[in-house]
Amino acid sequence: MLIDLTLIQKNEGGSLPISCEVALSGQTYFGQEYQFETPFEVSGKILNFGSELELKAKAKGEFRTFCDRCLKEIRVACEFPVEERLVRAGAEIGEEEAYLYEGHEIDLDDIVLKNFLLNASSKYLCSPECKGLCPNCGKDLNEGACNCSDEKMDSRFAILSEWKKED
Ligand SMILES: [Zn+2]
Ligand SMILES: [Zn+2]
DSSP states (O other): OEEEOHHHHHOTTOEEEEEEEEOOOOEEETTEEEBOSSOEEEEEEEEEOSSOEEEEEEEEEEEEEEOTTTOOEEEEEEEEEEEEEEEETTSOOOSSOOEEEOTTEEEHHHHHHHHHHHHOOSOOOSSTTOOOBOTTTOOBGGGOOOSHHHHHHHHHHHHHHHHHHHO
16 A cells, blocks of 8 residues: 655645555564455554654554464454654665655555564464463364373383382
8 A cells, every 4th residue: 555645745744644454465474474364454644744754553453373382273353553754765864763765655565564573473372271282193282182191101100110220
């Protein structure tokens, strides 16, 4: 979604309201997959501070990803700030980070995605009590116990009994 800055660029001290939907395509970031089936609702404004513009907005929506423990696909609702200094390419940027744009347009998709990833956690769970998969047989332990735990218990007892024999 491209936003035309022509009006706000001329209006020093003014602000331009933003209210739109931004559809993102799927991403993989630090090994975590994110799928977006519905667009994010973005609302806020662009402020003109003279030498630079500032975007102050909020995005609301949901995404699909996988539970970190049992790998089940889950849907996560989210809301995050979308805030960016907008500096025209070639102008003085200063110390702080800024989004550089050319001409009179910014691509809101890029900015929303960047802010989404900034706010995303690398771990999502289907439930805080998720038991995950058995590291041995791969069974989803939320669906019931597997037989591996009994075997582990046996081997621990075996070690203990050997140690006793040495005394
Ligand atoms: Zn899970
Ligand atoms: Zn198992």
